Amino acid sequence: MTPPRRQRRSPGQAPSAPSPPPKEGELRNPERLFVIGGDTGGERADIDLVTLIVARADPPVSATPEQAALLRLCAAPLSVAELSAYLSLPFSVVTVLLTDLLTAELVQARAPIVRQKVADRSLLEAVMHGLQKL
Numbered sequence: 001m002t003p004p005r006r007q008r009r010s011p012g013q014a015p016s017a018p019s020p021p022p023k024e025g026e027l028r029n030p031e032r033l034f035v036i037g038g039d040t041g042g043e044r045a046d047i048d049l050v051t052l053i054v055a056r057a058d059p060p061v062s063a064t065p066e067q068a069a070l071l072r073l074c075a076a077p078l079s080v081a082e083l084s085a086y087l088s089l090p091f092s093v094v095t096v097l098l099t100d101l102l103t104a105e106l107v108q109a110r111a112p113i114v115r116q117k118v119a120d121r122s123l124l125e126a127v128m129h130g131l132q133k134l
Contacts, residue, residue, distance in 0.1 A: 043099070045095065045102050045109065047080055047098060048080065049080055049081040049084075049091065050081065051079065051110070051111065051112065052077040052079055053070075053077065053109055054110065055072075055106065055107050056105065057071070059106075063106075066089070067106075069087060070087070070097055070101065071101070077110065080095070083098075
């Protein structure tokens with residue numbers, strides 16, 4: 001198999017073959033992140049990547065598309081990292097959006113559920129006795 005040959009062209013020369021049509025997502029100009037985040041005055045809620053977010057209400061009519069998407073996703077508890085990944089937005093932008101939703105009391109932020117560092121002794125003994133019976 002031979003590799004495709006590349007043809008050089010001068011700056012004013014038109015390409016020999018037509019370029020492929022742009023993909024669906026490339027037709028529109030993406031929004032700048034400061035447009036999505038809005039003007040919050042620099043204040044942000046104290047949330048991190050593992051903070052769980054739960055929606056308290058349906059998206060209002062005045063919500064931006066990103067805020068409405070956040071509220072629909074948060075019907076079940078999701079971490080901020082998951083929300084950022086699902087929306088393909090940076091953590092900082094999601095934090096700004098969530099700050100607006102928290103001040104409007106449309107979402108609730110919960111601390112993550114932390115597992116015990118040391119297992120319950122009675123549980124470990126029950127597992128050990130069960131294994132010994134095998």
